[in-house]
Amino acid sequence: MKNLLLGLIAISIISCTKDYGKVEVTYQEATAIYGDIESIRAEPLNESVRSITNPGKIYLGNDVILIGEEQEGIHVIDNSDPLHPEAVNFINIPGNREFFVKDNKIYAETYYDVVKIDISDIHLAVLDSRAEFVFQDIWKHDGQTLIGFSYKEVTTELDQDDDFYQLVLAENEIYLDFAKNIIPKSALPSSFAGSGDKVSGTANRVTYAKGYVYIIGNNSMYIVADDDQGLTTINGGSALSNLGEGMETIFPYEDNLYIGSRSAVNIFNISDPRHPEEAYEFDHASACDPVLPSDDVAYVTLRTADFSSCPGNTNSLLVLDTRNIHNIKQEGEIAMSSPYGMTIKGSELYVGEGDNGLKIFDISNKYKPELTKTISNIKAYDVIPHPTIANLILTTGPEGISQYMLNESGESLILQSSISY
Amino acid sequence: MQRNITLFVLVIAFSMSSALYAQKDTLDNESYDFGALGYEDYSYHDTYGFHYGFAIGIGLDDFSADTTKHLSAAHLDTYVGWRFNKKFSVTTGLGFEFNESLVSGFRFDTQFFTMHVGGRYNIFNTKYLPYVYTRLGYGFGPPQEGTIVDHDDGANYQVGVGMTFPSHKSYRYFAAIAWHQQEARGAESFIDPLGNEINTKYDIVINRLVLKLGMEFK
Numbered sequence: 335m336k337n338l339l340l341g342l343i344a345i346s347i348i349s350c351t352k353d354y355g356k357v358e359v360t361y362q363e364a365t366a367i368y369g370d371i372e373s374i375r376a377e378p379l380n381e382s383v384r385s386i387t388n389p390g391k392i393y394l395g396n397d398v399i400l401i402g403e404e405q406e407g408i409h410v411i412d413n414s415d416p417l418h419p420e421a422v423n424f425i426n427i428p429g430n431r432e433f434f435v436k437d438n439k440i441y442a443e444t445y446y447d448v449v450k451i452d453i454s455d456i457h458l459a460v461l462d463s464r465a466e467f468v469f470q471d472i473w474k475h476d477g478q479t480l481i482g483f484s485y486k487e488v489t490t491e492l493d494q495d496d497d498f499y500q501l502v503l504a505e506n507e508i509y510l511d512f513a514k515n516i517i518p519k520s521a522l523p524s525s526f527a528g529s530g531d532k533v534s535g536t537a538n539r540v541t542y543a544k545g546y547v548y549i550i551g552n553n554s555m556y557i558v559a560d561d562d563q564g565l566t567t568i569n570g571g572s573a574l575s576n577l578g579e580g581m582e583t584i585f586p587y588e589d590n591l592y593i594g595s596r597s598a599v600n601i602f603n604i605s606d607p608r609h610p611e612e613a614y615e616f617d618h619a620s621a622c623d624p625v626l627p628s629d630d631v632a633y634v635t636l637r638t639a640d641f642s643s644c645p646g647n648t649n650s651l652l653v654l655d656t657r658n659i660h661n662i663k664q665e666g667e668i669a670m671s672s673p674y675g676m677t678i679k680g681s682e683l684y685v686g687e688g689d690n691g692l693k694i695f696d697i698s699n700k701y702k703p704e705l706t707k708t709i710s711n712i713k714a715y716d717v718i719p720h721p722t723i724a725n726l727i728l729t730t731g732p733e734g735i736s737q738y739m740l741n742e743s744g745e746s747l748i749l750q751s752s753i754s755y
Numbered sequence: 756m757q758r759n760i761t762l763f764v765l766v767i768a769f770s771m772s773s774a775l776y777a778q779k780d781t782l783d784n785e786s787y788d789f790g791a792l793g794y795e796d797y798s799y800h801d802t803y804g805f806h807y808g809f810a811i812g813i814g815l816d817d818f819s820a821d822t823t824k825h826l827s828a829a830h831l832d833t834y835v836g837w838r839f840n841k842k843f844s845v846t847t848g849l850g851f852e853f854n855e856s857l858v859s860g861f862r863f864d865t866q867f868f869t870m871h872v873g874g875r876y877n878i879f880n881t882k883y884l885p886y887v888y889t890r891l892g893y894g895f896g897p898p899q900e901g902t903i904v905d906h907d908d909g910a911n912y913q914v915g916v917g918m919t920f921p922s923h924k925s926y927r928y929f930a931a932i933a934w935h936q937q938e939a940r941g942a943e944s945f946i947d948p949l950g951n952e953i954n955t956k957y958d959i960v961i962n963r964l965v966l967k968l969g970m971e972f973k
Contacts, residue, residue, distance in 0.1 A: 353826075355939075355959025357859040362952070492859035 357492045362485040368478035371445065374428050379451070379459050381407070383421040386755035391538065392735060393435045394718040394728045398456050399753070400440070401735070404431055405482065408440065410456050416726060416737050416750050425451060425459045429481060432549070434540040441540060441547045441560070443468075445481055448547060448558050450565050463564030468549070468556050543586035544607040550584050550593060557608065568608055587627035590659060594625040599634060601659050616654060616662045626676050630657045631665075631700045633683060635673035649673060651685060653701055665701040675716030679727070682706075686714035686729060692747075709747055712736070726750070791924070792841060794882050798921035801973055802841035809833045810969025812933065814854070826862075827855040828963045830935070834871075841880055847872045852894065852911070854937060856961045863957055865906055865939045867894025873913070884919040894937060906941025906957075915967070925973045930966070937961040 386409055390402030399411040399419060407430060410423035425440070427433075427449065433442035439462065440451040446469045450462040473480035539550050547558040547565070557568040583594040591602040591610060602610035626633045634652040651673055653666040671690040676683060683695040683703055691710035695703035713731035720726035725740040727747075734754035738747035792800040814828025834848030850869040855862055871892030878885045890913040896906045917931025939961055945953040 353856045353858050353959055353961050355858055355957060357861060357959070358956045359859070359861075360954040494858050 354494050357494065358489065359492055360487065360489040362487055365484050365486070366473075366475070366480055367482045367484055368475050369481040371479040371481070374445065374481065375447070375464070377426055377428065379426055379461055381424045381426045384409075384424050386753070389755050390431055391433055392716070392718065392728070392730055393433075394720060395435065396720075396722055398453070399728070399735070400433075400435065400453075401753070401755075402430065402433060405429055408433060408442070410453070410459070411753065412456060413737075416720075416723070419737070419751055419753060422457050423459065425453075427451075432538060432540040434538060434542050434547070436542045441542055441558075443540065443549060445469075446479075448549065448556075448565055448567075450560065463560075465558050465565035465567045468558055468567050469551070538583060538585075541584045541586050541591070543591065543604060546604075546607045548584055548586075548591060548610075555584075555593075555602075555610065557610075559608075574610060583625055585625055585627055590627070592625045592627045592632060594634065599625050599632065599654070599662075601656075601662075603659070613659050614662055616664075626678065627656065628678055629700065630655070632656050632662075633676060633703075635670065635676060635685060637670075637673050651676075651695075651703070653703060655701060666703070668695075668703065668705070674714075675718075675730075677717045677719050677727075679719040684717040684719070684727065686717045688715050689713050692717065692729065712738070712747065792880065794921060796921075797924075798882070798927075799924045800841070800882075800884055800919065800921055800927070801838060803838050804973075805835070805837060806844070806971055806973055807833075807835040808929075808969055808971035810929070810931070810967045812935075812965040812967040815932075815964040815966055824857070826857055826963070827853070828935070828965055829853045830965055830967070832967070832969070834873075836875075842877050844875045845873070846875065846890075850892070852935070852937065854935075854939075854961050854963055856939065856959060858957060858959050861943070861945065861955055861957070863906075863939070863941070863943055863955075863959070865937070865941070865961065866897060867909070867911065867937065869894040869911060871911075871913075877919075882921050884921070885916065886919060887914070887916050888931070889914045896941070905943065906939050909938030909940065911935065911937040913965075915965075917967070919971070927971055928969070929971060930968050933965045933967055935961075935963045935965050937963075 386401055386403060388404040388406075390404045391400075392402070393400040394413070397412065397414040399413045401409040401411065403409060403424075405428070407427040408425040409421060410425060411419045412422045413419045427442050427444045429445035430442050433440050435441075438452060438454045440453055440459075442449050442451065446467045448465045448468045450464075452460040452462045541548050542560070545560055546568070547560055549556040549558070555574040557574075559566045559568055585592045585594075586604075589603055589605050590613065591604055593600045593602065599616045600612060601614045601616075603613045604610050632654040634654060636648045636650050636652065649670045649672055651668040651670050652664060653668070655663040655665045670685065670687065670693070672688040674686040674688050676685040678684075678697070681696060681698050683697045685693045685695065687693055691708060691712055692714040693705060694707040694709070696706045697703050712729060713733075714729040715732070716730040718728040718730075720728070720737075726737060727740065728735055728737050734752055736752045737750040739750055740746075741748055791802055810830075810832040812828070812830035812832065814826060816824065816826040816828065830850060830852045832848060832850040834846040836844050836846035838844040848871055850871060851866070852869060853864070853866045855864055857863075869892040871890045873888055873890030875886050875888040878887060892911045892913070893908065894911050895908050913933050913935045915931045915933030917929055919929040920927055922928060937960070940958045942954065942956050945955065
């Protein structure tokens with residue numbers, strides 16, 4: 335009798351260990367969009383000026399501001415007079431999210447391609463070169479090519495026994511639009527990833543160094559040569575793959591590429607620019623982390639204020655000693671509120687704190703930044719210095735971009751102009 | 756819920772039948788005036804008065820052969836109690852429980868600071884003392900909203916079987932297997948492989964088997 339009871343209890347307990355209940359889920363339902371890639375390539379490059387509705391990357395040049403319009407192209411703003419910036423052109427680059435500017439040339443991704451566009455005349459952009467199918471594994475359906483997804487927010491209650499989400503997460507090579515379509519992750523260009531994260535600024539997935547364009551996306555890095563022949567895909571488009579999840583920013587400095595991911599800073603040596611070799615990996619707390627390398631030092635901001643897309647519990651500015659890139663040392667960590675982008679102007683480090691304003695550090699001793707000013711009456715997600723006008727900076731915020739002049743005492747910012755969106 | 760009621764009835768039935776069985780047991784111990792059962796090797800079981808103790812617990816699901824079904828659980832339990840006799844005692848205490856839950860394919864992390872009351876019944880009066888216990892509590896969720904773990908408070912319930920090992924006069928060890936049930940209502944966000952945010956709201960009941968090891972002091 336006793337053994338029977340014990341057995342019954344054991345069976346009952348084991349059968350009662352499953353969790354149950356209701357789960358209501360709200361997500362972005364993605365629907366694949368297909369199009370004729372050749373028709374898209376043939377679209378006119380210059381279009382009439384239009385309003386900014388979904389801003390992306392921002393570039394501040396001598397006389398021009400470029401503002402990316404997510405998935406569509408780039409707004410060209412004449413900024414020869416910073417008090418009166420004026421929109422003068424819209425460069426049509428379908429599917430574009432990332433671009434980099436060097437010497438009046440824009441390097442931009444467009445669906446499966448990378449294009450080089452000459453903007454010597456800001457009123458009339460000219461296509462210089464195109465590398466086709468840099469991003470491999472083209473997805474087709476009925477003769478048309480996958481060119482993106484449309485998103486719709488859906489709220490539904492799931493069956494408690496449905497473990498579809500866990501199944502997909504467990505299969506690393508599966509890339510899904512959550513609700514409907516399952517697509518191999520490696521098949522998609524980086525520009526397709528995500529419908530959110532509309533962080534405007536300089537943090538970039540595209541960069542240029544030593545005559546090569548480097549593009550990070552998903553967990554891979556793609557390389558395109560830029561020479562007299564135009565743009566040429568290296569190694570037939572095969573990327574450096576499996577570099578780690580969550581790569582967010584790439585920044586060249588001397589012979590190295592600094593790649594910031596959500597849990598590490600990876601440094602690749604490009605002495606041979608066609609064959610980057612990983613030199614070092616510096617692991618840090620999980621967070622969103624723009625990296626700004628400078629002379630034997632690198633500044634990294636870790637942000638988790640928006641924890642949904644930047645998991646973790648850290649908000650800080652890290653100071654890394656990079657004199658020996660094979661043995662990077664953390665020299666300091668400064669508590670921040672919600673750090674986003676940053677820039678160096680002379681002996682000062684500007685760090686955008688999002689809704690919490692702007693912090694300016696004295697980096698005369700580059701390994702020991704000292705906070706000198708906190709300007710809290712502005713919103714600064716990213717900070718971009720003007721390349722030639724001293725004390726002129728551009729900040730990005732959720733409502734638009736603003737240009738400020740730092741007054742002579744350095745104590746306050748004087749608004750010059752704003753561009754709303 | 757029906758399964759839970761079945762389990763509860765079975766545990767009670769088992770306790771009562773065991774108690775009857777124990778009445779016929781030949782005790783190899785000797786009662787002492789200070790409220791204890793002593794044995795030839797000078798080990799003891801207290802039978803009366805104040806006591807306190809603690810236990811740590813880990814979820815048995817973590818040892819499942821199917822690693823995709825692993826669900827972590829870590830419990831810390833402290834309590835004070837009163838023994839009425841060699842059979843019955845009551846306790847009250849504070850605990851901390853972390854439970855990972857899996858419902859609808861989503862894994863939710865929950866943590867609760869629990870206040871609880873309970874009772875223990877020693878089944879046999881043997882040197883190695885088997886017992887059953889039950890515990891009712893209320894778990895308080897994390898103090899800060901917007902953290903990784905974000906959920907409301909909720910009631911919890913625990914029932915288990917264990918064994919108290921005779922030891923030194925003032926302390927002894929015990930081990931138990933407990934079934935822990937916890938209400939949990941909250942929200943959690945996930946990022947899908949496309950980089951899109953998925954927001955969930957959940958209203959669930961966590962069921963967890965926990966192995967507990969502890970020490971009890973006179």
